[in-house]
Amino acid sequence: MKNKRFNLLLIAVVTLVAVWSLWPTWRDYTFSKQLNSFGSIQDSLKYVMSHREEIEDARKKSLKLGLDLRGGMHLVMEVDQVDLFEQKAWNKDAKFSAIMQAVRAKAAQSDVRVIDLLVGEFRNENIPLSRYFYDIRNSDQEIVKKLEKESEDALNRAKEIIRNRIDQYGVAEPVITTQGSRKIIIELPGVSDENRVRNLLKGTAKLEFRLLREPEVMVRTLDRINTYLAQNSLSAPAKAPLAPDSSSAKAPQPDSVAATPAVKPSSSNPLYDLVGVFQNGTAYTSEHSRELVLSLLRRADIQALMPLDTELLLAAKPDIGKNGEKLYPIYLVKKATELTGGVITEAKATFGSQGVQPEVLMSMNSDGTSKWARITGANIGKRIAIVLDGAVYSAPVVQSKIPNGNSVINGIESLEEAKDLEIVLKAGALPAPVRITEERSVGPSLGADYIRAGIQSLAWAFLAVSVFMLVYYKKAGIAADIALVLNILIVLSVLAGFNASLSLPGIAGIVLTIGMAVDANVLIYERIREELAEGKSVISAVTQGYDRAFSSILDSHVTTLSAAFLLYTYGIGPIQGFAVTLMIGTSASLFTAIVVTREIFHLLLAKNLMSEKSFG
Amino acid sequence: MRIFQKTHFNFIHNRKIAYGFSIILLLAGMVSLVVKGLNYGIDFRGGSEVVIRFDKNIDVGEIRSVLDAAGVSGTLKQYGMDRSFLFSTVFQGDTGQLKSLVSNALNARIPGNHHEIVRIDAVGPSIASDLKWSAVKALIASLLAILLYVGFRFEIKFATAGVVAIFHDILTVLGLFSILGGLFPFMPLEMDQSIIAAFLTIAGYSITDTVVVYDRIRERIRGQKPSEYERIFNESMNQTLSRTIITSGTVLLSVLVLFIFAGPAIRGFAFAVFSGILIGTYSSIFVAAPLVYDWLKMTKSAVRLRGNKQP
Numbered sequence: 001m002k003n004k005r006f007n008l009l010l011i012a013v014v015t016l017v018a019v020w021s022l023w024p025t026w027r028d029y030t031f032s033k034q035l036n037s038f039g040s041i042q043d044s045l046k047y048v049m050s051h052r053e054e055i056e057d058a059r060k061k062s063l064k065l066g067l068d069l070r071g072g073m074h075l076v077m078e079v080d081q082v083d084l085f086e087q088k089a090w091n092k093d094a095k096f097s098a099i100m101q102a103v104r105a106k107a108a109q110s111d112v113r114v115i116d117l118l119v120g121e122f123r124n125e126n127i128p129l130s131r132y133f134y135d136i137r138n139s140d141q142e143i144v145k146k147l148e149k150e151s152e153d154a155l156n157r158a159k160e161i162i163r164n165r166i167d168q169y170g171v172a173e174p175v176i177t178t179q180g181s182r183k184i185i186i187e188l189p190g191v192s193d194e195n196r197v198r199n200l201l202k203g204t205a206k207l208e209f210r211l212l213r214e215p216e217v218m219v220r221t222l223d224r225i226n227t228y229l230a231q232n233s234l235s236a237p238a239k240a241p242l243a244p245d246s247s248s249a250k251a252p253q254p255d256s257v258a259a260t261p262a263v264k265p266s267s268s269n270p271l272y273d274l275v276g277v278f279q280n281g282t283a284y285t286s287e288h289s290r291e292l293v294l295s296l297l298r299r300a301d302i303q304a305l306m307p308l309d310t311e312l313l314l315a316a317k318p319d320i321g322k323n324g325e326k327l328y329p330i331y332l333v334k335k336a337t338e339l340t341g342g343v344i345t346e347a348k349a350t351f352g353s354q355g356v357q358p359e360v361l362m363s364m365n366s367d368g369t370s371k372w373a374r375i376t377g378a379n380i381g382k383r384i385a386i387v388l389d390g391a392v393y394s395a396p397v398v399q400s401k402i403p404n405g406n407s408v409i410n411g412i413e414s415l416e417e418a419k420d421l422e423i424v425l426k427a428g429a430l431p432a433p434v435r436i437t438e439e440r441s442v443g444p445s446l447g448a449d450y451i452r453a454g455i456q457s458l459a460w461a462f463l464a465v466s467v468f469m470l471v472y473y474k475k476a477g478i479a480a481d482i483a484l485v486l487n488i489l490i491v492l493s494v495l496a497g498f499n500a501s502l503s504l505p506g507i508a509g510i511v512l513t514i515g516m517a518v519d520a521n522v523l524i525y526e527r528i529r530e531e532l533a534e535g536k537s538v539i540s541a542v543t544q545g546y547d548r549a550f551s552s553i554l555d556s557h558v559t560t561l562s563a564a565f566l567l568y569t570y571g572i573g574p575i576q577g578f579a580v581t582l583m584i585g586t587s588a589s590l591f592t593a594i595v596v597t598r599e600i601f602h603l604l605l606a607k608n609l610m611s612e613k614s615f616g
Numbered sequence: 617m618r619i620f621q622k623t624h625f626n627f628i629h630n631r632k633i634a635y636g637f638s639i640i641l642l643l644a645g646m647v648s649l650v651v652k653g654l655n656y657g658i659d660f661r662g663g664s665e666v667v668i669r670f671d672k673n674i675d676v677g678e679i680r681s682v683l684d685a686a687g688v689s690g691t692l693k694q695y696g697m698d699r700s701f702l703f704s705t706v707f708q709g710d711t712g713q714l715k716s717l718v719s720n721a722l723n724a725r726i727p728g729n730h731h732e733i734v735r736i737d738a739v740g741p742s743i744a745s746d747l748k749w750s751a752v753k754a755l756i757a758s759l760l761a762i763l764l765y766v767g768f769r770f771e772i773k774f775a776t777a778g779v780v781a782i783f784h785d786i787l788t789v790l791g792l793f794s795i796l797g798g799l800f801p802f803m804p805l806e807m808d809q810s811i812i813a814a815f816l817t818i819a820g821y822s823i824t825d826t827v828v829v830y831d832r833i834r835e836r837i838r839g840q841k842p843s844e845y846e847r848i849f850n851e852s853m854n855q856t857l858s859r860t861i862i863t864s865g866t867v868l869l870s871v872l873v874l875f876i877f878a879g880p881a882i883r884g885f886a887f888a889v890f891s892g893i894l895i896g897t898y899s900s901i902f903v904a905a906p907l908v909y910d911w912l913k914m915t916k917s918a919v920r921l922r923g924n925k926q927p
Contacts, residue, residue, distance in 0.1 A: 111746040526859040551831055563817065567812075
C-alpha cells in the first residue's frame with residue numbers, strides 16, 4: 001500500500017512538473033494569438049507595453065522551435081589550423097612548406113586532429129618539431145603540448161570573436177558551439193540576409209598597416225613576371241583559362257592621354273594581357289582577370305620573382321574607369337607589418353568629409369598611438385597601405401606625423417559594408433582564417449510548411465494509435481491512451497525545461513515514440529489476456545501480467561535507448577534532435593506504460609470497474 | 617478484438633523456406649548495390665542543394681533550360697511538395713553566389729511566375745567524409761552494444777542470432793534503397809544522415825520483437841530436453857505471434873503517418889524505418905529464432921539461460 005501511495009504521488013508530481021514546464025509555451029502561444037487579433041498596430045503595441053514582462057518571460061521559457069521550423073541558418077565553420085601552426089613556426093623553409101602542404105591536403109580529407117597529422121608528417125620525414133617550433137631544446141612532446149594548447153585557444157578565441165560579431169550584428173538567440181578540434185557550429189534563427197551574415201563571419205579581419213614600395217620597383221617586378229611567364233609559357237594550370245580572358249582584359253583599357261598603357265597587350269606578354277600599367281606607375285587589373293591574377297600571385301614561382309620581403313596585393317574595391325569599367329589597382333607592399341589591428345580600440349562607420357563616401361574611423365590604444373606617430377613621422381611623403389584580410393583598402397600618402405592614434409579606412413562601397421567593417425574591427429581579428437564547410441538555411445515559408453506537416457503527423461499518429469488501442473483492448477486501451485498523452489507531455493516538457501529546441505526530425509522522433517510507447521502496454525495486455533485465458537482472476541492476471549512482461553519490456557527499451565544514444569553521440573545537428581526526442585520518449589514510456597497504467601488499473605480494480613472483458 | 621486467436625504455424629519445420637527467401641532478398645540487394653550502387657545525398661558526397669518554390673505550376677524542363685542557359689550546371693528534380701524543385705550541384709563555398717545566380721536567371725527568364733528559394737544546403741567534402749565515418753562507427757557500436765546486452769541478458773547464441781537478424785534487416789533495407797532509388801519522383805531515396813538515423817532506429821527496434829520471442833523461449837525451455845526444443849520454439853513463436861505483430865503494427869502505423877504527412881525531408885527516413893520494421897518483424901520470427909534453434913541443434917547442448925528466475 002505504501003508503494004502504491006508513492007507511485008500515485010510520483011505520477012502527480014511528474015504530471016504537474018510537465019504541465020508547469022509547458023505552461024510558458026501555452027502562455028506564449030496565447031499572447032501571440034492575442035496580438036494577432038488586434039486590428040491596429042497601436043492596440044497591439046499598447047498590449048505589449050502593458051504585458052511586457054509576462055510576454056518576455058513566457059517567450060524565454062517556452063519551447064523553442066528548431067532552425068528548420070522557424071527558418072534560419074546553420075553554419076559549420078572550420079578554423080584553419082594549418083595556417084595557425086604556420087604562424088607559430090619560424091625558420092620556415094621549402095621543406096617546411098612541403099610538409100605543411102601535405103598536412104593541409106590530409107586535413108581537407110578527414111576529421112583527424114591537425115596536430116596529429118602534423119606530428120605524423122614530421123615523424124615520417126624524421127625531423128624534430130623543434131627545428132621549426134618553439135625552442136630547439138624542446139622535446140617533441142613538449143612542443144605538441146604547446147601546439148595543442150595553441151589550437152585549443154585559437155578555437156575558443158575564434159568562437160568568442162564570432163560570437164562578438166554576431167552579437168553586434170544583432171541576431172536573437174544565436175547558438176555558437178565548438179565541435180572537435182577545429183569546428184565551430186553556428187545557429188542563427190530568423191536570419192534573412194544570409195549573404196551579409198556570411199561575409200561578416202568568414203573574414204579573418206586581420207588589419208595591417210604596411211609600407212608601399214616605389215612604383216618603379218613594382219613596374220620592374222611586373223616586367224620580370226611578364227618575361228618569366230612568356231618564357232615558361234604559363235605552366236599548364238594557368239594556361240587554359242588565360243586564353244579566353246585575354247580578350248576581355250583588353251576591352252576595359254582606358255584610352256585617355258594621361259593613362260595610355262605603357263605596354264600594349266600582345267600574346268607575347270602574358271602578364272600584360274591581364275594587367276595594365278599607367279605611365280604614372282600604377283597598375284591595375286580588370287574585374288574579368290581579377291581571379292586569374294590573384295591565382296597567379298599565389299603561385300610560389302611567381303612570388304619568388306618579387307623583391308625580397310614584398311608581395312603584390314590587389315585592392316579590395318575597384319576604381320571606376322573612364323568607361324564605367326571596374327579596375328582593381330595592384331600594389332607592391334612590404335611583407336613586414338608596421339602595425340596591426342590589435343591596437344585598434346574603437347571603430348566607427350561614418351561618411352567622409354564630402355559626405356558621400358562611407359568610411360570607418362579608428363582610434364588606437366596608447367601603445368598603438370605612439371607607434372603610429374613614429375611610423376607616420378618617419379615616412380612622410382611615402383604611402384602606407386591599409387590591408388584587411390590580404391586586400392588593400394587604401395594606400396594614402398602620409399602627409400604629416402599623426403600624433404593622436406587616429407586612422408581611417410576608405411574605399412568602401414556602402415554604409416552597410418562600413419558598418420560590417422566596424423563590427424569585425426571591434427570584435428578583433430580571428431587567430432587563423434576560417435571557412436564555411438557546411439551551410440544549411442531554411443526560409444521562413446518552408447519552416448511554416450514543416451510546422452504544419454509536423455503537427456499533422458503528430459495528430460494523425462496519435463489518433464491512429466490511440467483509436468487502435470481502444471478498439472483492440474477496449475477499456476484497457478483507455479489506460480494506455482492516458483499514458484500516451486502523458487508520454488507526449490513529458491517529452492515536450494523535458495525539451496522546454498532543458499531549453500532544447502524542437503525540430504522536424506525531433507517531431508519525427510515523437511511520432512515514432514507514439515508508436516513505440518504503446519508497445520509496452522501491448523506486451524503487458526497480451527500477457528494479461530494469456531493469464532486470464534488460464535482462468536486466473538482479474539486481479540492476479542493484472543499483477544502477473546505486469547510482472548512477467550517486465551523483462552522483455554526492459555530489454556526492448558534498453559536496446560532502443562542505446563541505439564538512440566549512439567545516434568546522439570555520433571550524429572550531428574538535425575539527427576541529434578531526433579535521437580534526443582526518441583531517448584526521452586522511450587525512457588518516459590517505461591514510466592508511463594508500466595507505472596501509470598498499473599496505477600490506473602489498481603484504481604479501477606479497487607472500485608470494481610474492471611472485469612475479464614476489460615482487456616478486449 | 618483479436619487478430620490471431622490461437623495459431624499453430626510450424627515455423628521451425630518450414631524455416632528453410634524462410635532462409636531461402638531471405639537469401640534471395642539479400643542477394644538481390646547485393647547485386648543491385650554492386651551494379652547500381654546507392655544514391656548518395658549531399659550529406660555523404662558533398663555538394664549544394666537548393667529548393668525552389670514557384671507561385672504557379674511550371675514544367676521541370678523549362679526551369680532546366682533556363683538554368684542551363686545561365687551556365688549553372690547541376691541536376692534539377694521535382695521536390696516532393698507542390699510546385700517545388702530541388703536543384704543540386706557541386707559544393708560551392710559561397711552559397712550566396714549560387715543563390716543569386718539561380719535567382720537572377722529565374723527572375724529574368726520566368727518573370728511571370730514568382731519563385732522563392734526556400735532552402736539552401738551546402739556540405740563540404742571534408743564534412744561529408746566525417747559524416748560517413750560517424751555513421752559507420754555509430755552502426756558498429758550499436759550492433760556491439762546490442763550483442764553485449766542480449767548476450768548478457770540471454771546467452772551468446774541468442775545474441776549472435778539477434779545481431780545477424782539486424783544485419784539482415786539493415787542490408788535488406790540498403791538493398792531496397794539501391795533497387796528503388798530514383799524510381800519514384802516523390803521519394804528519391806537518397807542516402808543521407810536521416811537514413812543512418814533510420815538504420816539505428818531499425819537496429820534498436822528490430823531486436824525488440826526478437827527479445828519478446830526469446831523471452832518466451834527462455835521461460836519455457838528451462839529443464840527441457842533438446843529433443844523438445846522444436847516444439848518449444850514453435851509454441852513460443854506462436855504464442856508471441858500476436859504481440860509481435862501488434863507492437864510492430866503500432867509503430868508501422870505511426871511511421872506510415874510520417875511517410876504521408878511529414879513532407880519530403882522525412883520521407884526517405886519514413887520509408888527506411890517502415891520497411892526496416894516490417895523486415896525486422898519477419899526476421900525475428902523467421903531468422904533469429906530459427907538460427908538459434910539450428911545452432912543449438914548443431915552443438916547438441918542444452919541451453920543455460922540467464923535471468924530465468926521465474927517459477
